[in-house]
Amino acid sequence: MRIGMIGAGNIGSTLARHFVRVGHEVAVSNSRGPETLAALVGELGCGAQAVTAAEAARFGEIAVVSVPFGKYRTVPVDGLAGKVVIDTNNYYPSRDGRFAELDEDRTTSSEMLAAHLPGALIVKAFNAIRWEHLRDGALPPGSPGRIAIPISGDDEEAKRLVTGLVDEIGFDAVDLGSLAVGGRKYQPGERLYVADLPSEEMRRLADL
Ligand SMILES: NC(=O)c1ccc[n+]([C@@H]2O[C@H](COP(=O)([O-])OP(=O)(O)OC[C@H]3O[C@@H](n4cnc5c(N)ncnc54)[C@H](OP(=O)(O)O)[C@@H]3O)[C@@H](O)[C@H]2O)c1
Numbered sequence: 001m002r003i004g005m006i007g008a009g010n011i012g013s014t015l016a017r018h019f020v021r022v023g024h025e026v027a028v029s030n031s032r033g034p035e036t037l038a039a040l041v042g043e044l045g046c047g048a049q050a051v052t053a054a055e056a057a058r059f060g061e062i063a064v065v066s067v068p069f070g071k072y073r074t075v076p077v078d079g080l081a082g083k084v085v086i087d088t089n090n091y092y093p094s095r096d097g098r099f100a101e102l103d104e105d106r107t108t109s110s111e112m113l114a115a116h117l118p119g120a121l122i123v124k125a126f127n128a129i130r131w132e133h134l135r136d137g138a139l140p141p142g143s144p145g146r147i148a149i150p151i152s153g154d155d156e157e158a159k160r161l162v163t164g165l166v167d168e169i170g171f172d173a174v175d176l177g178s179l180a181v182g183g184r185k186y187q188p189g190e191r192l193y194v195a196d197l198p199s200e201e202m203r204r205l206a207d208l
Pocket of ligand 1: 076
């Protein structure tokens with residue numbers, strides 16, 4: 001698959017490494033421009049290229065948005081309609097500034113990203129694992145203790161695609177439901193957040 005990476009920091013670059021390792025083609029982008037990603041692309045090798053964020057949005061069948069949540073309105077809109085978009089973002093007021101609708105729990109950060117990207121099929125994933133554990137924790141399917149990645153979204157087909165991708169790179173996906181209900185279960189501060197649980201334990205704690 002061709003995967004456009006919007007954000008190439010701790011999580012974005014770690015996912016890009018995994019995706020290239022299992023044979024996908026990635027286009028990585030950040031806010032400063034492709035020339036600042038030469039070292040990462042050199043390390044990733046022939047499955048990778050550096051592009052602008054607008055080009056990353058248009059690049060593939062699937063895109064990953066992995067930016068500080070407070071910057072979500074700078075994510076390019078063009079090119080993402082109809083596409084599966086993985087949202088790894090978390091809301092941290094100390095970094096992102098205050099968003100009253102989140103502080104008052106009137107919505108979620110993923111639904112706000114969805115509202116910014118009309119027609120995109122948002123799947124919240126990889127937000128609830130520390131980047132070092134994402135880097136080092138991959139295991140083959142069926143391994144005892146394989147870490148589960150909670151996912152949520154409002155499109156079943158999009159979640160099936162992301163479930164396959166999560167498995168390919170070495171983790172179990174556990175579908176917790178819609179962005180509004182499921183997504184709330186593994187935001188910062190929730191018990192499934194950065195808990196590194198195996199899937200059975202995650203299902204039990206999520207009351208599935
Ligand atoms: N770190 C973790 O362990 C962890 C775990 C789970 C989830 N998360 C969440 O995942 C998101 C990314 O975290 P991170 O730790 O990877 O952050 P990070 O290391 O600070 O990287 C953020 C990336 O976003 C890029 N960016 C910002 N605005 C952009 C735009 N408009 N277009 C393209 N790229 C843009 C930055 O580019 P420049 O450097 O050029 O500005 C940088 O590459 C955050 O919301 C975070 O809360 C983090």
